[in-house]
Amino acid sequence: MKLILLAALLISSSCVFAQDDLLKELEQNQKPETEYTSATFKGTRLVNGQTIETKGKGTLEFIFAHRFGAVNGGVYEMFGLDQAYVRIGLEYGLTDRLGVGVGRNSVDKTIDTYLRYKVLRQSSGATNMPVTITAFGNAAVRTSPKKADATFDITLEDRMSYTGQLLIARKFSPGLSLQLMPTIVHKNTVDKTIENNNLFALGMGGRIKVSRSIALTSEYYYRFDVGPNNPYYNSLGFGVDIETGGHVFQLVMTNTRGLTERAFLGETTGQFFEGDIHLGFNVTRTFQLKKPK
Amino acid sequence: MIRKLIVVALCSLTLPGFSQKYTAEKSFVSFFSHGAIEDIAAENTKTVSLFNTATGDVVFSIPIKEFEFDKSLMKEHFNEKYMDTEKFPKSTFQGKISGFQGDAKGEQQAMASGKLTMHGVTQEVQIPGTVEMVDGKIVMKSKFIVKLADYKIEIPKLLWQNIAEQVEVKVEFTYKPL
Numbered sequence: 001m002k003l004i005l006l007a008a009l010l011i012s013s014s015c016v017f018a019q020d021d022l023l024k025e026l027e028q029n030q031k032p033e034t035e036y037t038s039a040t041f042k043g044t045r046l047v048n049g050q051t052i053e054t055k056g057k058g059t060l061e062f063i064f065a066h067r068f069g070a071v072n073g074g075v076y077e078m079f080g081l082d083q084a085y086v087r088i089g090l091e092y093g094l095t096d097r098l099g100v101g102v103g104r105n106s107v108d109k110t111i112d113t114y115l116r117y118k119v120l121r122q123s124s125g126a127t128n129m130p131v132t133i134t135a136f137g138n139a140a141v142r143t144s145p146k147k148a149d150a151t152f153d154i155t156l157e158d159r160m161s162y163t164g165q166l167l168i169a170r171k172f173s174p175g176l177s178l179q180l181m182p183t184i185v186h187k188n189t190v191d192k193t194i195e196n197n198n199l200f201a202l203g204m205g206g207r208i209k210v211s212r213s214i215a216l217t218s219e220y221y222y223r224f225d226v227g228p229n230n231p232y233y234n235s236l237g238f239g240v241d242i243e244t245g246g247h248v249f250q251l252v253m254t255n256t257r258g259l260t261e262r263a264f265l266g267e268t269t270g271q272f273f274e275g276d277i278h279l280g281f282n283v284t285r286t287f288q289l290k291k292p293k
Numbered sequence: 294m295i296r297k298l299i300v301v302a303l304c305s306l307t308l309p310g311f312s313q314k315y316t317a318e319k320s321f322v323s324f325f326s327h328g329a330i331e332d333i334a335a336e337n338t339k340t341v342s343l344f345n346t347a348t349g350d351v352v353f354s355i356p357i358k359e360f361e362f363d364k365s366l367m368k369e370h371f372n373e374k375y376m377d378t379e380k381f382p383k384s385t386f387q388g389k390i391s392g393f394q395g396d397a398k399g400e401q402q403a404m405a406s407g408k409l410t411m412h413g414v415t416q417e418v419q420i421p422g423t424v425e426m427v428d429g430k431i432v433m434k435s436k437f438i439v440k441l442a443d444y445k446i447e448i449p450k451l452l453w454q455n456i457a458e459q460v461e462v463k464v465e466f467t468y469k470p471l
Contacts (some may be wrong), residue, residue: 023352023387026343029316035358035382056365096365174379194310212374244368245330288364 021039021118027193037122040171041179043248044099044116045093045282046205047219047237048198048264050179052134052169054118055093063089063103065282072275080278087259096123096292107258114138114163122170131142136165140260159187163261178206182219185266193229199266200224207241215241217250221265236269239282250282315431315468317342320357325441326460333367335360344431344468346395351405351467355398375446376412384411386418390433393424400425405435414444419425422464436461 003241014218040053044061069083077083089103095119119292120133141159162185169179181203188199205219217239226232237254255270256263257278270276320340326333337360342353362368372378381412388407405420422435440459441448448458 015344022343022345022350023354023385024353026341026352029353030341033356038358039369041400054366059365083333093365174373174377230468245370288366291363292361292365 001167022164032126034123034127035125037124037132037171040122040169040177040219041207042215042241042243043250043282044105045250045284046179046207046217047239047252048254048259049203049205049219050116050134050136050165050167050219051179052132052167054099054134055091055115055286056288057093057292059089059093059094060287060289062285062287063087063091063282064284065089065259066282067252067254067259069156069257070270070276070278072277077085081207085257085259085280092289098237103260105140105259106240107260107263107264108142109144109259110140110142110260110263111146112138112140112260115287116167131168132166132171136163136167137286138163138261140262142262161185161187161262163265165261174210176206178204180204181221183261184263185261187262187266195227195230195232195266196225213243217241223265227293232266233268233271235264236272246286248282250284252280252282253277254280313345314471315344315346316471317344317353317466318430318469319354319465319467322360322434323460323464324460324462326358326457328457333362335362335368335371337361340464340466342435342445342466342468343471344390344466345371346431349389349391351390351407353385357384358383371423375448381411381413384409386410388418389395395407395426399428403433411439411444412446429470430433431466433466435470436463438462 021108031259033183041053044053044055058079061064066083069077069080071079073080085107087103087105089101091099091101093099102113114137116134116136118132120129120131120194122132122205123129123173140161141156143159147154163183164184167179171176171177183201183203185199187197201223202222203219203221207217209215218237220234220236223232233255235254235256237252239250239252242249255272255276256268258264258267270278302468307333317340320338320342322337322340324335337355339359340353340355342351344351358372358378360371362371362418386409387404390403393401393403400423401421403424404421408415409418420435420437422433425432437460439462442458
């Protein structure tokens with residue numbers, strides 16, 4: 001008898017919390033879903049190199065990137081402002097995971113084309129995936145020097161270079177994302193006395209958000225198996241990302257003036273800590289050409 | 294014996310019958326914000342909800358990440374900058390609907406009052422709407438205004454022209470018996 005009374009009491013008291021129960025019931029009925037991480041980085045460029053980000057389907061990104069001369073040029077060079085190296089590029093999201101791009105860099109008058117594909121997406125919930133991995137590949141042709149000015153009979157083949165890269169990133173928290181970039185750059189024709197056709201490098205970088213619209217970034221590429229006669233340096237860069245609506249402004253400091261993989265990975269001429277620092281910026285503007293859904 | 298009967302009767306009174314519970318088979322939540330530069334609108338069809346017609350209790354849970362926009366960048370900004378979706382993945386409402394008769398025909402005016410939680414902030418709200426019984430299903434509709442400041446949703450200064458300080462929210466749920 002007492003037991004029944006107790007049970008009745010319990011049941012009636014549970015009615016007081018009926019709304020809470022209903023919410024619990026609702027949550028219990030839900031199947032766990034996979035939560036994909038988004039916005040690991042603000043843009044498709046970390047400083048000089050790539051990030052794992054792909055543009056959404058039907059999104060066109062216009063990238064205008066610019067590097068001044070080295071600041072240690074002094075007053076005579078107006079601290080580098082007298083020189084300007086520019087890359088103008090476009091990238092289009094064919095799907096949310098596959099992007100295609102093209103650009104032209106004034107350094108060595110290089111035209112580059114590339115594809116990037118997001119192979120794995122960092123996620124939690126039903127599927128747990130610790131990192132996002134994007135595969136990046138490009139083919140670039142340097143159109144400088146002119147055939148007539150070349151020291152040897154230069155062909156299109158000699159002018160080509162290729163990059164294969166895996167971009168591996170994890171967004172540890174909304175404020176911190178880190179990325180590793182194992183990379184190979186292949187140049188068809190090289191001066192064998194200073195370098196090999198294949199260059200292996202490991203990049204590392206990341207971003208720290210300091211406010212909702214501002215983030216600090218850095219990037220360093222370590223080159224493996226560099227010969228003693230190689231006159232180039234590892235590329236290093238720091239940046240500040242400022243986002244306003246459809247624009248991202250990236251202000252950067254780096255020891256390289258090149259904006260294609262061959263140039264900044266393999267042919268960086270500046271020593272950052274000797275003052276060979278190039279100021280520059282990347283400006284991107286995003287246009288939605290097609291509705292995502 | 295009589296006492297026993299009373300207890301049993303009490304039990305059966307307090308036990309919510311399963312036939313009185315309804316689950317949303319279709320859900321539609323949208324919002325619209327009029328800005329100086331561009332209007333922003335988004336739709337979400339992934340909301341889940343339960344409605345107990347016996348008590349009037351209603352709950353719903355909106356996954357913030359499932360709002361779909363015209364532009365992918367808008368979606369990214371919405372989740373990353375305004376809603377802090379990684380921290381607050383869901384918006385919920387827990388409350389009671391009053392002012393409708395279960396057996397009446399046609400659209401009836403009703404009032405939902407309870408707790409609306411968004412961006413980690415809970416506010417007591419009263420939301421007017423309509424309830425209609427159609428072939429054993431319940432259609433619930435409502436339109437109301439949400440002030441972003443009430444839920445501590447801040448607009449970055451550099452973006453202020455884009456975003457209105459309040460947004461119009463529309464919800465439409467169709468419930469079937471659970």
